[in-house]
Amino acid sequence: MSVSAFVRITRPHNAVVAGFTALIGYLVATGTLILPSLLLAAVVALITAAGNVITMSTTSISIASTVPTGRYPPGRSAFPAQRSTR
Numbered sequence: 613m614s615v616s617a618f619v620r621i622t623r624p625h626n627a628v629v630a631g632f633t634a635l636i637g638y639l640v641a642t643g644t645l646i647l648p649s650l651l652l653a654a655v656v657a658l659i660t661a662a663g664n665v666i667t668m669s670t671t672s673i674s675i676a677s678t679v680p681t682g683r684y685p686p687g688r689s690a691f692p693a694q695r696s697t698r
Contacts, residue, residue: 621668622661631657 631653638649 621665623664623668624661626664627657627661630660 634656635645635649635653638652639645
């Protein structure tokens with residue numbers, strides 16, 4: 613697996629948004645942003661990336677078919693209840 617595939621499987625955009633959301637939550641809760649809150653954002657982003665890797669590696673759909681485009685093939689879904697019966 614290439615390095616770019618390892619990065620893509622973490623879904624970096626999702627991880628960054630999760631970290632940013634943690635910062636917004638901290639700001640709303642305390643009214644201030646301090647340096648340790650940046651550590652909070654980094655930790656949340658890393659945990660989100662790890663969760664994304666676990667999710668992608670345990671799905672029944674091949675990672676190679678979903679990671680490059682971020683889309684599932686027609687008639688396929690990550691959730692069995694949503695799969696087409698056609």
